Amino acid sequence: xxxxxxxxxxxxxxxxxxxxxxxxxxxxxxxxxxxxxxxxxxxxxxxxxxxxxxxxxxxxxxxxxxxxxxxxxxxxxxxxxxxxxxxxxxxxxxxxxxxxxxxxxxxxxxxxxxxxxxxxxxxxxxxxxxxxxxxxxxxxxxxxxxxxxxxxxxxxxxxxxxxxxxxxxxxxxxxxxxxxxxxxxxxxxxxxxxxxxxxxxxx
Amino acid sequence: xxxxxxxxxxxxxxxxxxxxxxxxxxxxxxxxxxxxxxxxxxxxxxxxxxxxxxxxxxxxxxxxxxxxxxxxxxxxxxxxxxxxxxxxxxxxxxxxxxxxxxxxxxxxxxxxxxxxxxxxxxxxxxxxxxxxxxxxxxxxxxxxxxxxxxxxxxxxxxxxx
Numbered sequence: 555x556x557x558x559x560x561x562x563x564x565x566x567x568x569x570x571x572x573x574x575x576x577x578x579x580x581x582x583x584x585x586x587x588x589x590x591x592x593x594x595x596x597x598x599x600x601x602x603x604x605x606x607x608x609x610x611x612x613x614x615x616x617x618x619x620x621x622x623x624x625x626x627x628x629x630x631x632x633x634x635x636x637x638x639x640x641x642x643x644x645x646x647x648x649x650x651x652x653x654x655x656x657x658x659x660x661x662x663x664x665x666x667x668x669x670x671x672x673x674x675x676x677x678x679x680x681x682x683x684x685x686x687x688x689x690x691x692x693x694x695x696x697x698x699x700x701x702x703x704x705x706x707x708x709x710x711x712x713x714x715x716x717x718x719x720x721x722x723x724x725x726x727x728x729x730x731x732x733x734x735x736x737x738x739x740x741x742x743x744x745x746x747x748x749x750x751x752x753x754x755x756x757x
Numbered sequence: 758x759x760x761x762x763x764x765x766x767x768x769x770x771x772x773x774x775x776x777x778x779x780x781x782x783x784x785x786x787x788x789x790x791x792x793x794x795x796x797x798x799x800x801x802x803x804x805x806x807x808x809x810x811x812x813x814x815x816x817x818x819x820x821x822x823x824x825x826x827x828x829x830x831x832x833x834x835x836x837x838x839x840x841x842x843x844x845x846x847x848x849x850x851x852x853x854x855x856x857x858x859x860x861x862x863x864x865x866x867x868x869x870x871x872x873x874x875x876x877x878x879x880x881x882x883x884x885x886x887x888x889x890x891x892x893x894x895x896x897x898x899x900x901x902x903x904x905x906x907x908x909x910x911x912x913x914x915x916x917x918x
Contacts, residue, residue, distance in 0.1 A: 580848060581804040581839065581914035587824040588859070588910055590902040593831070625905060626828065 594628020594654070597621045598679030608687050610671050617663045618678045622654035629653040634664045637682065638675035643668065801843040802888065802914045809836045811899065827902050832862070835898045839914065841888030849884030850896060853911035856881075862899040872898070884917070 600619040608614035622628060631651040639645065650662045668674060668687035675684045694702075718737070728736065805818035808825065814836035827833040837850060852861065856874050861881045865871050872883045883896060900910075 578916040579800075579913050580845065580916055581800045581802040582820060584804055584806055584820065584912045585822040586806065586835070586910040586912060587822065588902060588908045589824060589826045590829055590905050590908065591826065592829045592905040 591625035593624050594622050594626050594630070594656070595624040596628070596630040596654070596679075597623050598632070598681055601676075601678055601681040601683050603676070603683055603685045606685060608668055608685065610668055610687050610689050613665050613667050614685065614687070615663060615665055616676055616678065616683075617661055618681060619659060619661055620652060620654070620679065621659040622656060625656050627653065627655050632662050632679045634666070635677045636674055637677050638673060638684070640670040640672035640674075643670040643672070643674075800914075801845060802839050802841045802848070804912065804914060805838045806912065807836050807838075809834050809897070811897070814838070814895065814897075827900075829902050829905050832899050832901045835900055835910075837896050837898070837912065838893065839888075839896075840891070840893045842890060844888065844890050845916075846887040847885040847917065848888065848914050849882040849917050850886065851878065851880045851882055851911075851913055851915045852898065853878065853880035854908060855879060858902070858904050858906075858908050859910070860901045860903055862901065864899070866896065870896070880911075882915075882917075 598618050598620050600617075602617055604615045604617075616634060618632065620630065620632065622630075629651055631649055633647050633649040635647050636643075636645050645666070648664050648666075650664070652660050652662060654660060662678075664678070671687050671689045673684060673686050675682060803820070805820050807814050807816045807818045809815040811834055818836070818838045825833065825835075839850075856876075856879075861872055861874075863872050866883070868886070870883055870886055872881055874881050881898075883898070886894065886896075888894070902908075
């Protein structure tokens, strides 16, 4: 009898412990699927100033790339600020806004005209860059040099034509063959004189 | 001596049954639905959910497994509505999701119900809540998603220990 009672007691206790320890669900279970998207996030990069040394009075273009790295469409605005500039330069901050789809990018372009020579430091979208505005241009672009060459050649041609015409009016009427010979001799004389001049200069 | 042993055993049995019976009664509700033809699972507490604002639920309460779109760091208000068919005490509404994924703003509801996070369960627990048979309660959670991605919030009423 005692053995039976002990076995029953052990059985009841062993059944009770797991039941007491368990967490019991008392309702239906709901699984709420949550799709969490990142808000529009804007990242600025590639701040450039063009030209790197603008001439005073001419326009300089300042641009920056902006990327939306978030999962949602969103708008952002960027203000171009000069944190360092010559005292005489006055500037009203410019602001531009852009709306970007998720994963897309755009370029914000600002045009400024430095009216005073000196060092300028710009801040745009948390990025900064420095450029110097110069008073004069120290060089010509390629098309400038080409224009100068064309002008010089044209001027020489015009002078030669004028001299040729003047010489023709002072000399008696010559046949075409004599005239061609005379011109050739004059040209040869010109180059020989030029050669003498160069040799003298070299000495 | 024999009588003494009998007495001890009987007392042990009585004590064991005293603790066991309520637990066994609660256990009559299965922890997971029994799937099979002609078998219906009934729970003492119904659980429905919907979204809303901080002040009120918007839209119809549903019990199905639906998807919710939300934005990182922007709070979303989840409303849960429950009706009990029995007198029940010390219930906890369990929202199972890692704490790193979702932050549920701690609040104290009327009657002293509070939200805590149980690392052991990996769940936010709101409770204790007591129901009289036929009682209906609505509980709102201010949920702040912390990470982008897709997650599942597993919600149910539980009886702790």
